[in-house]
Amino acid sequence: MNTKKVGDSGEAFAAEYLAGKGLSILERNYRTPMGEIDLIARDGRVLVFIEVKTRKSARYGRPASAVGLEKQRRIVRAAVWYTSKRQGELPPCRFDVVEVYAPTNGAWSLRHLEGAFEAHGL
Numbered sequence: 001m002n003t004k005k006v007g008d009s010g011e012a013f014a015a016e017y018l019a020g021k022g023l024s025i026l027e028r029n030y031r032t033p034m035g036e037i038d039l040i041a042r043d044g045r046v047l048v049f050i051e052v053k054t055r056k057s058a059r060y061g062r063p064a065s066a067v068g069l070e071k072q073r074r075i076v077r078a079a080v081w082y083t084s085k086r087q088g089e090l091p092p093c094r095f096d097v098v099e100v101y102a103p104t105n106g107a108w109s110l111r112h113l114e115g116a117f118e119a120h121g122l
Contacts, residue, residue, distance in 0.1 A: 006054055007054050011038055013108045023042065025039060032082065034081055039098075048095075049082075049096070053066050053067065055101060064099050067097050067116065072117045079095070095116060095118065095119065096114050096116055097117075098110055098111070098112050098113070
């Protein structure tokens with residue numbers, strides 16, 4: 001499976017998992033001039049911006065370690081763009097990261113990091 005297919009499959013797996021936890025998936029691969037947000041969901045009244053990182057192994061570190069400060073800034077800027085296009089009061093927001101491990105000879109697995117980073121100071 002090539003890298004793009006692994007990433008797309010990981011995002012689909014993450015979306016299914018999050019929906020199973022009760023989150024409503026609002027957008028997938030939302031593109032803005034500032035960058036892309038993998039998933040946008042609602043968790044109760046909280047608007048959640050989710051970065052999904054899929055890897056075949058942890059050989060080069062945990063997937064979440066690839067969401068460094070610059071990536072966080074791009075996600076926050078894209079989230080500001082998204083919210084600026086919406087009508088009404090801005091709900092509370094949260095930034096999550098979902099680490100997905102693609103199966104090599106077993107089942108998919110993931111780790112959901114709620115509130116993985118904050119927009120303050122970015």
